[in-house]
Amino acid sequence: MEKATKDMLQADHYILFIHSPFCGTCQLARSMLHQIEEVHQQDIFLEMNASLHPSFMQENKIESVPCLCIKDQGQIKEKVYVFHSIANIYHILLQYERKLFVNSH
Known part of the structure; x- marks a missing residue:
């Protein structure tokens, strides 16, 4: 995992x-x-780290941690607060990171 920088948070997708x-x-x-x-x-x-970025937390209405905050096409599309299982996370990735599941051969 890479630590988010201000520039990274300006991206249209993360x-x-x-x-x-x-x-x-x-x-x-x-x-x-x-x-x-x-x-x-x-x-x-x-x-x-949520405690180091209180303004981001407030601006994006992050309610608790852990949180998987998904930004796509320039907008926060989803905030996941319950991480049930790896399979559940893959279900989320399938919606937003389809390139992970495409065979490059």
Whole structure:
């Protein structure tokens, strides 16, 4: 996972993992996202420590952590607060990151 910068947050598309370092549920969610990135051997998610970005949290009405904040076509399309399973995260990725599932052969 790559730490989100101001420039990255200006992009029209991203999937941002918002967390707090002392949140146990956030650590579990991070583990799931890390496993997905390892399978695809690439950074898929940006990450942000919620406590270091209070204005972003307020402007985007982020209610709690962990949160997977999905921006597509310049707008926040979805905020996922419950990470049920890796399969559930893949279901979300299938909607927003279809290129991960296209065979490049």
